[in-house]
Amino acid sequence: MRRKSRRRIKPVSKGHERWLITYADLITLLMIFFVIMFSVSQIDADKYDSLSQDLRTTFRHADGVLEDGKGVTEGQNASVLPHLPVNPTATNPTQQPMTERELQFRQQEQELQQFKSVIETYVQDHQLSSEVSITDTEKGISIHLSDQFLFDLGKAELKEKSQPMLNKLGSLFSQLDTTISIEGHTDDLVIQPGGTYKDNWELSAARALSVLRYFIDQAHLDANKFQIAGYGDTHPVAPNDSALNRQKNRRVEMIVLRKLQQ
Known part of the structure; x- marks a missing residue:
């Protein structure tokens, strides 16, 4: 085995x-x-x-x-x-780079806000708050000047006391690459016959033109920077039911227009 x-x-x-x-x-x-x-x-x-x-x-x-x-x-x-x-x-896939238009819009807004700040400081320093107001609107930065500050009743010749303020505005307007709209407004009181102006349309337009002439002749600004309009009593900021409200409606409004809208 x-x-x-x-x-x-x-x-x-x-x-x-x-x-x-x-x-x-x-x-x-x-x-x-x-x-x-x-x-x-x-x-x-x-x-x-x-x-x-x-x-x-x-x-x-x-x-x-x-x-x-x-x-x-x-x-x-x-x-x-x-x-x-x-x-x-x-760095962030969800963050898109700003377009050229967005960059231009941002620069525009910085310039407008700086302009607004300078005017507000000037108005406060010279105690003009009762005569001048500044607001930021969709159209642009709006400067309201009362008719009492600029003109005598029913007239379109500028008062001498308004010139320093207009000179300040003119020096700032010259630095802006945008259009300034000068708009005249009145209350709803009918102009008496035989006056210099036929109606509120003519008066509001003449006042806007008077301000424009100052910027061109005295501040030596280019006329192409401006546009003017006279709206009469069609654009009130308050009801025409009291002397105080009518005073608010008699004004010249200068708007530094936004070239670009968001």
Whole structure:
């Protein structure tokens, strides 16, 4: 009877699977590398500049950190961070860059608000609040000047006391690249026959023209910057039911028109 041959079963070496650990570490490192690269490519331009400046400032004041008192960046002409091509619009995929029209509109609004602030300060400093008011309307910045401030009753010749205010407006108008609309308004009282003007239409138009003439002849502004209109009593700001309200309606309105609407 044959003896069954006994085969020795060699123990399986566990060392041949150690490469899996190294492979897993490599995959992990590659993943981290690509995540970092993706983050860098999407970096916010403002945050990039801010971080870069902060690091430069920190290292610039790091003298004495190394031997012989040399700072980290002393004698080097290299920035702390590499100069990567940064696309500011890529920081937020949902944020679209402003169009040229949007940029022009923003600049226009800044100029109009600055103009409004200067006029308001002038009116306050010269105690003209009862005669002059400024409002921001859809059409533009509107300056209301009462007829008592500008004219005598039923007339269209400018009073001398109104000239400093008109000079101030003229100096500001010259800096604006937009159209100024000069509009005359009256109350609803009928003009008596035999006067200089036939009706409120003529009176309101004559007053608007008188203001325009001042800007052209005295302030030396280009006539093409202006447009004028006389509305008579058709555009009241208050009911014509009292002396006070009629006074509010007798006015000249100058509107710095918005070239662009939002």
